[in-house]
Amino acid sequence: MPKPKVVADGPLAPEITARLSEKVEILPWSVALQGSPEPIAGIYTYGHPRVDGAMLDRLAGVRIISSYGVGVDHIVLADAAARRIPVGNTPGVLDGATADMAFALLLASARRLVEGDRYARSPGFTVYDPGYMLGREIHGATIGIVGLGRIGRQIAQRARGFEMQVLYHNRHPRSDLEAGLATRYVTLDELLKESDYVVLSVPLSAQTRGLVGRAQFALMKRTATLINVARGPIVDTAALTEALSERRIFAAALDVTDPEPLPRDHPLLKLDNVTIAPHLGSATVQTRQQMADISIENLLRGLRGEPLLFEVRG
Secondary structure, X not given: OOOOEEXXXXXXXXXXXXXXXXXXXXXXXHHHHXXXXXXXXXXXXXXXXXXXXXXXXXXXXXXXXXXXXXXXXXXXXXXXXXXXXXXXXXXXXXXXXXXXXXHHHHHHHHOOHHHHHHHXXXXXXXXXXXXXXXOOOOOOOEEEEEOOOHHXXXXXXXXXXXXXXXXXXXXXXXXXXXXXXXXXXXXXXXXXXXXXXXXXXXXXXXXXXXXXXXXXXXXXXXOOEEEEOOOHHHEOHHHHHHHHHXXXXXXXXXXXXXXXXXXXXXXXXXXXXXXXOOOOOOOOHHHHHHHHHHHHHHHHHHHHOOOOOOEOOO
């Protein structure tokens, strides 16, 4: 019996390719872009390629869309739902790793670690100067978390270990969580005005796209740092570049950018008060293994017409 055909973007991790190849025939993403005369049983998204109704109409027979990750902003859920195609993702398994990354970025940016590393390796470091390259303290500072979902809650838990004052903004107040996390709900404007560290952990949607722009940077303290472990388009890149260039805020630490990656000549890459990681939020051995396990199982269950481990509702 022939294996079901599945289109996947890539290159996939070798382990995923090996595991999928046992059960399905993997076709390149060019088939998804161009269409196929043969039925395509499933779509597996490894990165963030756009999947919309036009693509689904080019691929007759799709029974499942499985995404390697929790974010599904690259998939038009309404288009999938209209065609009764379930969409699977991998929630929960990457919360801790992403929260760890948020704090890694916060600490590195506040204490100017990347700058310090470059300087310590350079010919210029010949004498220790106690007044040079001063950063900002984390313990006892105020952190504002935009988005108190799974990842946001994990960030709040870590902030307590640093004896930080924790503020949050969410679509709806989470009074059920406030006491346990020692956090307080505020409006977005209040959060921006009061926080020493502003951490973005909201999903990308029509409501959050461009959420932080010139008006928001104008509200932040000149000593504040912006940390983004969500999605790049939540921040207006031009406004961020201006705010950092003109020292309207102290620093930024980004795991994601818009576009991603930035053009190699982008002015943001030339600034010394921004720390940029190549989208490493969930990039740990343990988390990636769990993401692979769940996304592959979602795909296989969808091909068999069975309920998914995790299904996104549009």
